[in-house]
Amino acid sequence: MSGYQLVLKIRRLEQEIDALGFRWGNSKHGATGLFGQDFGETVALFPKDDGSLPVYSRDAELFIGTIEQLEIWLRGVKWARDYDMLVRLSTTVKRDRQEQDCRNRNLIKLLSNVGDEE
Secondary structure, eight states: OHHHHHHHHHHHHHHHHHHHTEEEEOOTTOOOOTTSOOTTOOEEEEESSTTTOTTSOTTOOOEEEOHHHHHHHHHHHHHHHHHHHHTTSOOHHHHHHHHHHHHHHHHHHHHHHHHHHO
C-alpha cells in the first residue's frame, strides 16, 4: 500500500497547486535540483494559464525541485498569503483587482505592439 500513499499525496498536491494557480510538469531546462543529480525526480511549477498568475509568462518555471521540496515551498506560499491577510495588507478582493490590473496592462501592451508590427 505504500504506492497508494504516494498516489494520494500526488492528488492532494495537484489540488493545492491548481488552487494556487499553478500547473506542474517537467523542467524545460534540465535542472537537477538543489543538491546535484536527482535522476529525473524533479518537478517544475508553471503558471496554469494566462489568467491565473498574470505577472509571469506561461512558460516561466516558478519552482524546480523534488516532491518533498515542493510540499515545503507550497506551505511557504500559503503561509505568506495567509499572513498578508492576517495583517490586512491584502484581501482576496485586492489580490484579484491587482491581478486584473496586470492582465489589463498586458493586454494594452499586446494591442499596442500589434499595430507596430504591421
